[in-house]
Amino acid sequence: MSENNGNLLTVNDLRTYFQTEDGVVKAVDGISFELKKGETLGIVGESGSGKSVSNLSVMRLIPEPPGKIVSGDILFDGIDVRRLSDEEVRNIRGKRIAMIFQDPMTSLNPFLKISTQLMEVTQIHLGHSREQAYDHALEMLRKVNIPAPEKRIDGYPHEFSGGMRQRVMIAMALSCEPELLIADEPTTALDVTIQAQILELIKGLRTELGTSVILITHDLGVVAGMTDKIIVMYAGKIFESAPTKELFAKPANPYTKGLLKSVPDPAHEHGEPLYQIPGLPPDVANLPPGCPFAERCDRAEEICEREFPPFVQINENHHSLCHFAKEVHASSGGE
């Protein structure tokens, strides 16, 4: 405990690259973050910003080849994940770190019964017998509010709706009471009312089990009410990291400000077009030398194109990757 300062997960300068025909794609390029026990971290960014890859790296689930963790440290509860043997990693996966994926329609095996898929987790990790595992699976389904679980447990995924499948995924992920739950866009494929239910469910179970959570999303609205701190990713890099409240109140990066402006505001006047950040995410195989966001940035100056921006510390917990971080920070909040 003492040597990790209460950190459950420490990621230091992680780089995960993919070898493709167009060259090396630096999907994750030098990111660092820490997660304390019981904390919830939000990772936000557009598609292709590297949020999923960084978390798959933590679980060592990067398909290799073409992918490879090139450098960096991943310390989980003091264990150097990169140094573990395959078997040791397997003992962590699903037991101490569990993951929920984006698309519940395709993330469950269509050929196997729900019960089988739930049972195998506790059978491997907790040494359950079939009967124990079955009872445990039932209990987990009850916990995630599947109605009439005795009847549904022997069904197949196609007999469940999208929201129900995501509940099953959550039940599966939490079967062994993991210390860390990584939820990779858990609500993206679901409609809005179901989204709220699923988020409530994760929130409730987190409190009940004391699980740390990493919530990956491209929707700032989702992380706002759930997380303690937020990392904003862009082009494989961390653009801003700050406690949730501070990030929403006083963002110090033009990209974060853009994202915040893009969140639909129900109180917004009717008929006005929704704000969007101009342009497209950059091609991470061919990044320019300067700031990767420069050509989409409304605050960009000549230096942004030329020089890679520094990671500026605003205060103890607030950092921003921008040449003008301090100015942006100072100017925000009043809006």
Place this chain on the structure above:
Amino acid sequence: MLKFILKRLLIIVPMALLVVTVTWVLIRVAPGNFYSTERSLPPAIEENIKKKYGLDQPWYIQYGTMMGNILRLDFGDSLKYQGQSVNEIIARHFPYSAILGLLAYLLALGIGLFAGIVAALKQNSAFDYGSMAAAMLGLSVPNFVLGPLLVLLFSLYLYWLPPARWGGPLYLIMPVVTLAAIYAAYIARLTRAGMLEVMRSDYIRTARAKGLKESKVLLKHALRGGIIPVVSFTGPALASLLAGTVVVEKVFAIPGLGNIFIQSVLNRDEPLILGIVAFLSILIMVANLIVDISYGFLDPRIRYE
């Protein structure tokens, strides 16, 4: 499920009759007949033959009689093999083809699945390239070339295996290999493609994220989805293997159904042709039905009504 099977079994009857009808028309449309030789027969004798076999009747009477016989599953006697019923001939020769076909089927499945799965798991490895090159070769070398080549090598040069005919297990090796080669190649390629597709899917990532061993991920989670394309191929494959493959039986002088079939066509032995055609068409339809039923066991999303 039961209703589905029953329905499919019932459909076999009209389908088989249709196939027989088309065959009958084709035989009648083709010039020549079973008694024609290079010398033309005296008209009186021809009259007699026609009378004896009912060929002097109008075509619809002949067709009706034929259909009536078939519905009673009585195909009559062969015209060429005097005194032998078509049913007897099929019963005598089919076992050769069936044994040969079944063994070839099992061999092809074994080799094909193994090679395909390993190639998919070790994609771009030496095994992958090697087995897929071999599969390409297996697909492109026709069995009338492969058979004689094997005979040349193993019988004429090495004296290891008997070159032809039906005998002990040793006699079976070369025909079975010749027969299985193309199917094994096809199954290997289908398996590889199917497995590669499945191994990339989200639910395999989920299985890995659960901490399952790679062998378990493969056998419990990936295999079922991966071999579905193979299953749809193996139905028709089984049927055509069981039905006897003409070429291989010819090359190795095996008295199977395929050999007899060719002979019956050359002889214009109408009852025998129709009998074999009916038998084979039923066999193929039953094999396809078995495949469709096995889909249901493999993939729970498929429901029959």
